[in-house]
Amino acid sequence: MIRGPVLPQMREGLWALVAGRLEAIETGLLLVLEDLDCSGGRLGAVEGLARDAAGAPVLLTMATDGDALLAGRVLAASEFLQRVGDSLAAAVPEGNFAPGVNGRVVVVGTEGASASLESLRRLSLPGVALCRLEPFRIGGVERFAVRWLANGPEAAAKVTAAQVDFAVAADRRADWQTIEQLSLRLDPAVRIDGDRFLRRITWQGRLLGEVCAADGTLRGSGADGVSYRLLSPRDVREFGDRLVRRYAELTGLSMDGGNRAGEPSARPREDEVGGGGAARNAKGVAPGESLRASLSSARLTPEEYSALGGPARLAGGGTEVAGVAENVIRAVSAQEGSWAGPTMRTD
Amino acid sequence: MEPDLDASKAGRGFLRRIFRYKAAPDVSRDREALVIAFASGKGGTGKSFLTTNAAIGLHRLGRRVAVVDCDFGLANAHLLFGVNPRFTMQHLLDGAISAQQALMPTPYGPGLIAGGSGISSLAELGARHMQVLGRALGWVAANHDVVLLDCPAGLAPPAMITVLAAQHVVVVTNPEIAALTDAYALIKCLARQPSWPTVHLVVNRVAQPGLGRATFERLAEVSRRFAGCEIHYLGEVPEDSAVTHRRLGQAPLLVSHPECPTSLAIQSMLSTLEKNVGGLQMQASANQGVEARMAAQIRRW
Ligand SMILES: Nc1ncnc2c1ncn2[C@@H]1O[C@H](COP(=O)(O)OP(=O)(O)OP(=O)(O)O)[C@@H](O)[C@H]1O
Ligand SMILES: [Mg+2]
Numbered sequence: 001m002i003r004g005p006v007l008p009q010m011r012e013g014l015w016a017l018v019a020g021r022l023e024a025i026e027t028g029l030l031l032v033l034e035d036l037d038c039s040g041g042r043l044g045a046v047e048g049l050a051r052d053a054a055g056a057p058v059l060l061t062m063a064t065d066g067d068a069l070l071a072g073r074v075l076a077a078s079e080f081l082q083r084v085g086d087s088l089a090a091a092v093p094e095g096n097f098a099p100g101v102n103g104r105v106v107v108v109g110t111e112g113a114s115a116s117l118e119s120l121r122r123l124s125l126p127g128v129a130l131c132r133l134e135p136f137r138i139g140g141v142e143r144f145a146v147r148w149l150a151n152g153p154e155a156a157a158k159v160t161a162a163q164v165d166f167a168v169a170a171d172r173r174a175d176w177q178t179i180e181q182l183s184l185r186l187d188p189a190v191r192i193d194g195d196r197f198l199r200r201i202t203w204q205g206r207l208l209g210e211v212c213a214a215d216g217t218l219r220g221s222g223a224d225g226v227s228y229r230l231l232s233p234r235d236v237r238e239f240g241d242r243l244v245r246r247y248a249e250l251t252g253l254s255m256d257g258g259n260r261a262g263e264p265s266a267r268p269r270e271d272e273v274g275g276g277g278a279a280r281n282a283k284g285v286a287p288g289e290s291l292r293a294s295l296s297s298a299r300l301t302p303e304e305y306s307a308l309g310g311p312a313r314l315a316g317g318g319t320e321v322a323g324v325a326e327n328v329i330r331a332v333s334a335q336e337g338s339w340a341g342p343t344m345r346t347d
Numbered sequence: 348m349e350p351d352l353d354a355s356k357a358g359r360g361f362l363r364r365i366f367r368y369k370a371a372p373d374v375s376r377d378r379e380a381l382v383i384a385f386a387s388g389k390g391g392t393g394k395s396f397l398t399t400n401a402a403i404g405l406h407r408l409g410r411r412v413a414v415v416d417c418d419f420g421l422a423n424a425h426l427l428f429g430v431n432p433r434f435t436m437q438h439l440l441d442g443a444i445s446a447q448q449a450l451m452p453t454p455y456g457p458g459l460i461a462g463g464s465g466i467s468s469l470a471e472l473g474a475r476h477m478q479v480l481g482r483a484l485g486w487v488a489a490n491h492d493v494v495l496l497d498c499p500a501g502l503a504p505p506a507m508i509t510v511l512a513a514q515h516v517v518v519v520t521n522p523e524i525a526a527l528t529d530a531y532a533l534i535k536c537l538a539r540q541p542s543w544p545t546v547h548l549v550v551n552r553v554a555q556p557g558l559g560r561a562t563f564e565r566l567a568e569v570s571r572r573f574a575g576c577e578i579h580y581l582g583e584v585p586e587d588s589a590v591t592h593r594r595l596g597q598a599p600l601l602v603s604h605p606e607c608p609t610s611l612a613i614q615s616m617l618s619t620l621e622k623n624v625g626g627l628q629m630q631a632s633a634n635q636g637v638e639a640r641m642a643a644q645i646r647r648w
Contacts, residue, residue: 019591020591030595095595224502225388289647290647295502298535303573304535308528308565308569309527
């Protein structure tokens, strides 16, 4: 079904939508205060002050069609951040801002604000990042994708998220590069995208793993949700191994055939371990099976996915629409009706 | 059958000593708090929001309640309680402080052991740390009626070990499919363990009334059919812009808006939980308290 614009076209409406989903704009973004006036009342208040995953202040402002004050407001916000510098941490203690880190202004716009975003992009203001929300509807649910726009006149207007700098601490950069290179070598269809603090590694739209940079560390998480602390080259190798295995699984190259989760197990039951637990094993864990082994076998089968109402693609098929959704940098589902703005059918 | 403890008979003194020893009054460990984990497969489903507000609700019901923020990497319960902890889980796990020192009061009643947000050495959690945590939980459980564990999302071993140390787990999901499949992955994983806590479900961020029940029924059916696990419904909590627009430093919802539908839903969730569990209070722990349950899981790591 094709639908018309569903994102709110007013600043307040757009902010109401965005404020509740800051995680979708950027991993780890946390709202601290709303309505910050940086221009002595001349250009309107900036909608939000947030803290990012590195502890830096982020001023958020919404760009909508026909907002003549946008550029002035963004400029004032950027100047404000430079002017107050570290003293913001003392002035807004609830923000827990880390000292010595540079703040940013993030402008969030809709399709309707493309022209304003484009002129801001050409200005190439330092410390200002621009993104556009692109709505779509899938499986009866409204979602939006976040597209970051590269700064500067020479950059193409349409860029992929991978061009947003990944905020890896300098001493972890080599580890990230190892993971990145390993992933890209696997297959030309491997893509890496995400935001400033998160990178998703996908193959044909299916998740191989994620890497998150926060507070000076790197964390990986496998497609099965198991997370890995990437502190040493050994951790990085282990995580890389996990990515390769996942890739092999998806492409059918995997050698480990047996023991798919969810299949009724013929293994004997083992007696209760803790005794405090309320329930006993129903499907059976192998005697002496380690916790880790039992975790990795908890992958969902296609039958379980479809019984839960999951899209067909998850059940092993491959519909294009779902693939598109997976490719989206950050897709956030929003229940229909919770959108602040008007919706318009065009089909 | 009563043991024969008559010491006047030859050879019975030994038996008596044994029984005396077994009954040695470690009163604090005879009874323990009910330990309830709040968990989810997917991150961001509202565990911390519900844990902190449920703790406040329990405090208002007169329970001695503690929240332990086990979200080792991205802890935020202290932010939701509006406190600035002097000590965190990191100090505790490093052995620098006792559980008693780590437990801090909050302005709203419940005690809190704050997690160590983004502290890198927490990233190296090993069996030894989990043992320390188990001991600390033992102490907290001996001194409260109810202990709520705000668990990390996902299925990493430290997360699973914490969930498995509880007697009850409240799985927090949202109606959307990604949260649902991840909640199911967690349930499936629990049901593969030799023993696991009783599973309860709360559906958070529900946009239309009734969607929570429908979500539960689907998940319950799949859990029963494929994982052999029964789950119990606690209710739905509405999507509420007052929650999402909450600022740091603002009082928790149950305090700022005690009569709003979301607060009422949380209180109703608590009373259903109380009914399902047969009372939210200390329980006889025999010799299988939270520390022992945790130790049993650590051995399987
Ligand atoms: N009922 C609700 N209505 C609206 N927003 C909600 C609701 N419950 C939670 N939220 C919002 O969802 C976000 C995530 O909530 P919370 O931090 O409690 O999740 P979590 O499961 O603890 O996340 P994590 O897995 O990262 O620990 C927060 O911004 C919170 O304000
Ligand atoms: Mg949390």
